[in-house]
Amino acid sequence: MRVSTQQFYSTSLTGMLNQQSTLNNLSQQLSTGNALGNPADNPVANAQVLNLSAKLSNLGAYQQANQSSQQDLQLSSSVLQSVNSLISQVQQLAVQMNNATVSAQDRQNAAAAMTGNLQQLVQLANTQNANGQYVFAGSQSGTQPFQLQANGNVQYMGDAAQKSLMIGPGLNMPVSEAGSAVFMDVPAGNGSFTVSAAAANSGSSGTATMGPGSVLDPGAASQQLVVQQSQYQITFAASGTAYSITSGTGTVGSAGWNASSGTVVSGASYTPGQSIGIPATSGGVNFLSVPVAGTPVAGDSFxxxxxxxxxxxxxFSDLQQALSSTGSGPGANTQRAQAISNVLANLNQAQTQVLSTQSSIGARLQQAQSVSSLNSSLTLQFQTQQGNLADISYPQVITQYQQSLTALQASQKAFAQVQGLSLFQYIS
Incomplete structure (x- = not known):
């Protein structure tokens, strides 16, 4: 077979160029650590790497949102813990002041302390996170939710919704609280009913107060108090040795109060220290029970x-007002004691509301932490898969590089030696 000089040059040059290209490719892999520098070399692996990169990007966004949600939830829980502590302090103050031996000056000092407690409560309810967003404004996190008015009332400017963040695929986590549910919409009394003393009691010589009471039959209580909106008036007669219970609808003592025939549902002698049972209808079974403390007199009603x-x-304002009252007669003292008793019942409900919200936040925080752990595991798994596809094996590539470099150098040396061969060198 006859090989022309031009063919030899062409073949040798093509071989060296291919070796040079391989060497350049190996050099690029060594410098970048990436085996897929040229997508055309392995289209399937390159597509898999791009898919994994997209998943890793989404997981990174989820993790960032998750961290933000955990920070907000931890902040909310911490603030509510402070609120709970403040409520406990106010409860202790109310118990201390609900004593006949407390002086008027002590009550005024306590009233001043309650003004500060109210301001502190508003400040806690207006807590902002690191981004300046209000955590108890519902979804209106850019609006200060609670505003203390000049008359001492507090107005809620947020909404009843919750702001959510997506912390995982298809998983939205509420990260803010609706301040209306936490601070505003707290059921008064014992949560089912309230007890209030008639204004006329302040002019009597009685010392009777009624506690928050208890529900004996929840079904009947719901039917009578919520569905039918019935109210019950307990009135003492005969120097407090007897009482009657009247049922009606509307506002007690107003023109709308329904006291038609048959509305007296119970009447009995009163034994000091006993609880009074309230039936739904005359002769019926008691579905509510209310304890009585002190001594009632004729005309006292609740x-x-x-x-x-x-x-x-x-x-908080109710307690401040009760402590600010300057009345000193038996009736005024009894009215103050009843007001403080009602405040204590309301504070119990407020504490229950706060603790319930804390429990909900704790459950969400635990879920966020679990999702974060899962996202971290998936991130590591995807990174490992991506590395297996795209990362080079340095020992293997270095060996291939050395082999290619040696082959290229040998080809270049052989080409140079063959290029110098000529028959004229052998003619002397």
Missing amino acids: TIAASQPQSIFQT
Whole structure:
């Protein structure tokens, strides 16, 4: 077979260029650590790497949102813990002041302390996170949710929704609280009904107060107090040795109060220290029970009605107003004691509301932490898969590089030696 000089040059040059290209490719892999520098070399692996990169990007966004959600939830829980501590302090103050031996000056000092407690509660409810967003504004996180008015009332400017963040595929996590549910819509009394003393009691010589009471039959209580909106008036007669219970609808003592025939549902002698049972109808089974402390006198009356929402701020204000009252007679002292008793019942409900919200936040925080752990595991798994596809084996590539470099150098040396061969060198 005859090989022309031109063919030899062409073949040798093509071989060296191919070796040079291989060497350049190996050099690029060594410098970048990436085996897929040229997508055309392995289209399937390159497509898999791109898919894994997209998944890793999504997981990174989820993790960032997850961290933000955990920070907000931890902040909310911490603030509510402070609120709970503040409520406990106010409860202790109310118990201390609900004593006949407390002086008027002590009550005024306590009233001043309650003004500061109310301001502190508003400040806690207006807590902002690191981004300046209000954590108790619902979805209106850019708006200050609670505003203390000049008259001492607190107005809620947020909404009833919750702001959510996506912390995983298809998983939205509520990260803010609706301040209306936490601070504003707290059921008063014992959560089912309230007890209030008639205004006329302040002019009597009686010392009777009624506690928050208890529900004996929840079904009957719901039917009578919520569905039918019935109220019950307990009135003492004959120097407090007897009482009657009247049922009606509307506002007790107003023109709308329904006291038609048959509304007296119970009447009995009163034994000091006993609880009074309230039946739904005359002769019926008691479905409510209300304890009585002190000694009632003829004409003293109390009203039992369904619980209505009341804010924690209002409860603080009620205690401040009760402590600020300057009345000193038996009736005034009894009215103050009844007001403080009602405040203590409302504070119990407020504490229950706060603890319930804390429990909900704790459950969400635990879920966020579990999702974060899962996202971290998936991230490591995808990174490992991506590395197996795209990362080079340095020992293997270095060996291939050395082999290719040696082959290229040998080809270049052989080509140079063959290129110098000529028959004229052998003719002397």
